[in-house]
Amino acid sequence: MAEAAAVPGGSLPHGQGSALRRMLANRRVVLGGAVLLFFALAAVFAPLIAPHDPVEQDLLLQYAPPVWADRAEPGYLFGTDNLGRDILSRLIYGAQIALFVAVTAAAAAGLLGTALGLLAGYLGGWVDTVISRLVEIWMAFPAVLLSIVLVAVMGTGLHSVIIAIAAIDWTRFCRVVRAETMAQKQQDYVASAVTVGLGRMHILWREILPNVLPLLIVLFTLEMGIAVIVEAILSYVNLSLASDFPTWGTMIADGRKYVNQAPWLMILPILCVIALVLALNALGDGLKDVLDPVMRK
Amino acid sequence: MSAARIPPAGTPGGSILSVRNLHLAIAGRRRHTPILRDVSLDIAPGEVHGLVGESGAGKTMIGKVILGIQPSRARITGGSVLFDGADITHLSERERRRLMGRGLGLIPQDPMTSLNPAYRIGGQIADVLRLHLGMNRTAARARTLELLHDVHIREPERVLRQYPHELSGGMRQRVSIAIAFACRPKLIVADEPTTALDVTVQRQVLALIKQMQAQEGASILFVTHDLGVVAKICDRVTVLHGGRVLEAGDTRRIVEASQHEYTRALMAATPRHDRPGDLLQPVPETLTARLDEEALAYDAAYAAAGTHDG
Numbered sequence: 001m002a003e004a005a006a007v008p009g010g011s012l013p014h015g016q017g018s019a020l021r022r023m024l025a026n027r028r029v030v031l032g033g034a035v036l037l038f039f040a041l042a043a044v045f046a047p048l049i050a051p052h053d054p055v056e057q058d059l060l061l062q063y064a065p066p067v068w069a070d071r072a073e074p075g076y077l078f079g080t081d082n083l084g085r086d087i088l089s090r091l092i093y094g095a096q097i098a099l100f101v102a103v104t105a106a107a108a109a110g111l112l113g114t115a116l117g118l119l120a121g122y123l124g125g126w127v128d129t130v131i132s133r134l135v136e137i138w139m140a141f142p143a144v145l146l147s148i149v150l151v152a153v154m155g156t157g158l159h160s161v162i163i164a165i166a167a168i169d170w171t172r173f174c175r176v177v178r179a180e181t182m183a184q185k186q187q188d189y190v191a192s193a194v195t196v197g198l199g200r201m202h203i204l205w206r207e208i209l210p211n212v213l214p215l216l217i218v219l220f221t222l223e224m225g226i227a228v229i230v231e232a233i234l235s236y237v238n239l240s241l242a243s244d245f246p247t248w249g250t251m252i253a254d255g256r257k258y259v260n261q262a263p264w265l266m267i268l269p270i271l272c273v274i275a276l277v278l279a280l281n282a283l284g285d286g287l288k289d290v291l292d293p294v295m296r297k
Numbered sequence: 298m299s300a301a302r303i304p305p306a307g308t309p310g311g312s313i314l315s316v317r318n319l320h321l322a323i324a325g326r327r328r329h330t331p332i333l334r335d336v337s338l339d340i341a342p343g344e345v346h347g348l349v350g351e352s353g354a355g356k357t358m359i360g361k362v363i364l365g366i367q368p369s370r371a372r373i374t375g376g377s378v379l380f381d382g383a384d385i386t387h388l389s390e391r392e393r394r395r396l397m398g399r400g401l402g403l404i405p406q407d408p409m410t411s412l413n414p415a416y417r418i419g420g421q422i423a424d425v426l427r428l429h430l431g432m433n434r435t436a437a438r439a440r441t442l443e444l445l446h447d448v449h450i451r452e453p454e455r456v457l458r459q460y461p462h463e464l465s466g467g468m469r470q471r472v473s474i475a476i477a478f479a480c481r482p483k484l485i486v487a488d489e490p491t492t493a494l495d496v497t498v499q500r501q502v503l504a505l506i507k508q509m510q511a512q513e514g515a516s517i518l519f520v521t522h523d524l525g526v527v528a529k530i531c532d533r534v535t536v537l538h539g540g541r542v543l544e545a546g547d548t549r550r551i552v553e554a555s556q557h558e559y560t561r562a563l564m565a566a567t568p569r570h571d572r573p574g575d576l577l578q579p580v581p582e583t584l585t586a587r588l589d590e591e592a593l594a595y596d597a598a599y600a601a602a603g604t605h606d607g
Contacts (some may be wrong), residue, residue, distance in 0.1 A: 207413050
């Protein structure tokens with residue numbers, strides 16, 4: 001174990017500089033990060049860069065094809081849908097919703113799962129038993145079905161989607177964090193912390209949690225990808241926002257009806273979902289490689 | 298075990314630490330497995346006390362019991378540990394925390410894992426000072442620099458800002474020693490503090506522990522398997538096998554004229570600088586087998602006595 005610990009460079013909490021350099025040397029981190037940044041910028045600056053109002057209808061301009069096709073309408077890069085709404089603008093505003101849900105749902109799931117995972121792993125005993133059994137029971141439910149039931153019970157809307165994702169996926173965080181906490185607890189620095197007289201909760205939050213953090217960053221990124229998909233699924237089945245609001249899932253659902261006349265209505269939002277989820281997964285995997293050797297001392 | 302609070306005046310022989318007939322077992326599903334059998338040892342103020350034994354002798358467990366970090370399944374089935382005259386085997390978490398730092402300290406075995414990888418060296422030392430001595434940020438920083446200087450770390454200002462993984466094993470162990478001595482504890486448990494280091498660094502670290510001990514006047518319980526190290530640093534020695542004390546006494550007497558066959562066998566198995574030509578003799582298996590039998594016989598007798606008591 002002594003040799004393994006002597007890995008040069010540092011994990012994220014070790015030396016910010018060296019960790020950043022190693023991330024920039026990882027192709028998946030750079031590629032995934034770049035695509036994520038692209039969507040994030042589009043989402044943040046949506047009002048500035050969207051060429052049209054995403055809900056503004058123009059019935060004289062139905063089914064305008066994208067710019068690369070014949071008869072493309074100037075000013076409508078990706079064409080228009082059945083109500084003459086600008087696809088590009090709708091995709092940009094859709095990114096806003098997708099990323100908002102991804103960040104908040106992953107954060108909520110992460111907070112809940114991490115807190116319970118830390119407690120289970122550190123305290124052990126009956127606390128661990130209760131939390132672990134709860135996780136097992138929870139994971140026995142099929143995730144998508146459970147989320148549809150949850151949203152149906154809470155009523156449609158963005159907050160329901162976020163709560164549903166968090167309520168289902170906290171178990172992912174909980175299991176991994178519990179295992180890592182148990183591993184960290186065995187490290188001598190925890191015994192040292194006890195012998196200098198630090199309290200149990202201080203040791204858990206201030207000594208152990210920082211060492212679980214690299215793992216949490218990876219989990220968070222992967223969870224964002226899952227949240228994007230779940231949000232798309234829920235809006236596809238019309239359980240998310242009202243249908244005139246541009247989410248990628250509703251766009252796919254709407255486009256499905258006109259897939260013969262205007263296939264781009266369905267293809268473009270699908271491509272957006274795929275690109276964003278791929279980017280998040282690549283980023284997560286890349287971060288795992290960058291942070292892993294230091295994490296597993 | 299019954300007398301939880303004995304006034305300091307009543308401490309046997311003015312010891313800072315007094316382990317009295319300590320019995321400890323690991324609780325299993327069916328039965329308890331005895332680990333410590335009637336262990337007694339005394340450490341006077343300012344004394345360096347060696348605790349020697351092979352792996353599995355229970356020496357580390359004694360250190361852990363003193364520090365209150367024994368595994369949760371370990372049960373103290375008899376005896377007591379008096380620190381400064383008070384039994385510390387059944388302290389609450391709050392009482393235990395108050396005792397740490399200023400009362401007890403630890404020099405851990407493996408410097409690779411004993412420092413928190415997430416924090417800078419300076420912060421880890423300063424935290425201890427602020428916790429126990431109530432120092433403010435500036436005072437704690439000044440004292441941290443002083444401590445790093447005391448443990449012979451060059452460029453303490455730079456090391457202050459470094460993370461544990463940026464330091465060598467020897468450097469980290471120096472930092473651990475600085476943390477152990479930071480609040481001037483009365484007793485430090487050094488759990489094989491040189492085992493994980495290479496031989497050249499071992500000697501420096503040993504010398505450093507001895508120097509810090511003389512400077513601060515702390516007592517040290519020095520847990521090791523290496524009689525050579527004991528001969529260098531310890532005033533008195535307790536030899537342990539199978540969780541039983543076989544022999545205890547002044548280092549010189551134990552090393553030169555041991556009364557116990559096992560200690561002599563252990564000596565023959567230890568490389569000696571003063572006799573470089575000698576072949577090392579492994580401890581004979583017949584001897585360890587006999588000692589194990591004695592231990593089991595003791596368990597049976599102890600269990601029988603326990604049932605009679607009710």
